[in-house]
Amino acid sequence: MGVGRFGVQGRSRGRRRTGAMAAVSALGLTAALGGCGLTGGSDDVTLRLVAADYGDSESNGSQKYWDKLVTAYEAEHPGVTVDVTVYSWNDVDAKVKKMVDAGKAPDMAQIGAYADYAAQGLLYRADDLLSIPVQADFVAQFADAGRVRDVQYGIPFASSTRLLFYNKTLFEKAGISAPTTWKELAADAEALKAQGVKTPYALPLGAEEAQAETMQWLLSGGGGYTDSDLGTYSIDSSENVATLDWLKDNLVGKDLTGPVAPGELNRADAFAAFAAGDVGMLNGHPSLMQMAKKKGVKFGMVPMPGIDGPSKVSMGVADWMMAFKENGHADEVGDFLDFVYDKQNVLDFSREYDLLPVTNSASTVMTAAKQDADLKPFLERLPLSELYPVGRTSWAEVSADIKKRIGSTVTSGGSPSAILGGLQSTATRAESAE
Structure with a gap:
């Protein structure tokens, strides 16, 4: 694997301590990423x-x-x-x-x-x-x-990265098409519910990967975990509060997210339910394609819907x-x-x-x-x-707190504003400790 892949080429390693040069074969047989003889006869x-x-x-x-x-x-x-x-x-x-x-x-x-x-x-x-x-x-x-x-x-x-997966068979039976906006997503979920679909939209805010589903929704609402201009955490921004208020009122509050409370639903279980044909829509990454194919589920994939059209930014x-x-x-x-x-x-x-x-x-x-x-x-x-803001040492603590608390924002008695404010306090405190 790799023999002669790049042809004949040499490269300076002068920035390293030894200043070694990558060995190059005139026939290009050992030039795959150079480096032959790099040990220079020293100990193995x-x-x-x-x-x-x-x-x-x-x-x-x-x-x-x-x-x-x-x-x-x-x-x-x-x-x-x-x-x-x-x-x-x-x-x-x-x-x-x-x-x-x-x-x-x-x-x-x-x-x-x-x-x-x-x-x-x-x-x-x-x-x-x-x-x-x-x-x-x-x-x-x-x-x-x-x-x-x-x-x-x-x-x-x-x-x-993530796309919105939808079950084509369930959508055809309900006479609907893939959504491009939040309003269309909610309407599709209502139509799926009317057809007896167990989980019109799967919202996994359980401890396994709540920070991912949350971030995808925040980005689609024009927010996110950080302010790109200031480089600081912005978890309690007005955009983020509005996004979770919308989820609470228009999906969870209308019983469109299935029999398991979002705060108790893990991604793996949501994926398995989609592959079993019980979920109309959910955010998924490439591995879900193979799971669904193995179970014979016909699916489509579209960018995550946003407020006025497809989200311009996806979670990576x-x-x-x-x-x-x-x-x-x-x-x-x-x-x-x-x-x-x-x-x-x-x-x-x-x-x-x-x-x-x-x-x-x-x-x-x-x-x-x-x-x-x-x-x-x-x-x-x-x-x-x-x-995610993975370059911040504070992110591990912030992510853990999101996993623990974000599911409660969409419960009947939950307050997105209060809970996001608490998460912002965690982030601020963790940042100051860096």
Whole structure:
């Protein structure tokens, strides 16, 4: 994998301590991301990577992906061994934290958040590791989201965005079409309810991923978690209050969100219900396509409706790669990561797990390729996506509080204004502690 992929090319590594040059074969047989002979006859190096599992079964677990990639890399880089350990998403962040706390940080970690480690001074800067072409290839908003105080430490690894999924069969029976505005969405939900649909619109504000569903709705209402101009939290903005008031009054209050209270409904359960044919509409990411197809559900996908038309901004999510300084090995780590972000490797990973690539080169290929036609609507929304404020160390605390409290905003006795005000206080307090 990767032999001769880029033809003949050489690159200066002068910004690294050793100033090593990537070895180049005149025949272009070993030029895939350069780096052959980087160890220069020094002692063999073993790099440790801890990664998250994106597979949904033993047959497509991420360990298999990494094993194949590492085998290809090691074949071209004698003297460098890469040891990859994959954990489930339920465990991987805690596993890495335990290693770091014990003074045994891995060389690299591919997990959900990086800001705390960057704030502690534990991570290499991205430009200490990656070649300039690789850095320049990242989709801009993901590279920007990897910054803490204007320095990039988080290296985007995989991404996703959201679209509104709707059950075509249920819509046809109700004689309705996909909504483009909130008013149309509410009317469609009413029509679906009249046809006996169990959950016209699934609103998962449960603890699993409430911050995602909430952000998608806030963005569609012209708000969000932060003020893009001021760079501060704006959780209790008038736009956000109005959005949650609308949800409470027009969907939840009219019994259009199903038998499970939104604050108790998790994303996984909502997805499963859609795949079972019990949900008319919900916000979903690419993995829901495969779930629905396997169950024979005919579905359509459209941009999230907004107040006056399709939302101009979609919620984006990225997972992160980072490199710890504890063990050194900046040159070897950087060279391996250049290989990881080779266009074909990014394509292979994205296609295996129905994820969106974080590089422009892979996005361009997938947008045009017939085999990726299902993902095209997501790829088209990707440049319009906004991410969580992951570069703030305060975000972990704020996100946890949102998961805990946001579901109560849409209950019959809930007060969006009061609860968002409390969340804003949490954010302000957490910000001041940074």
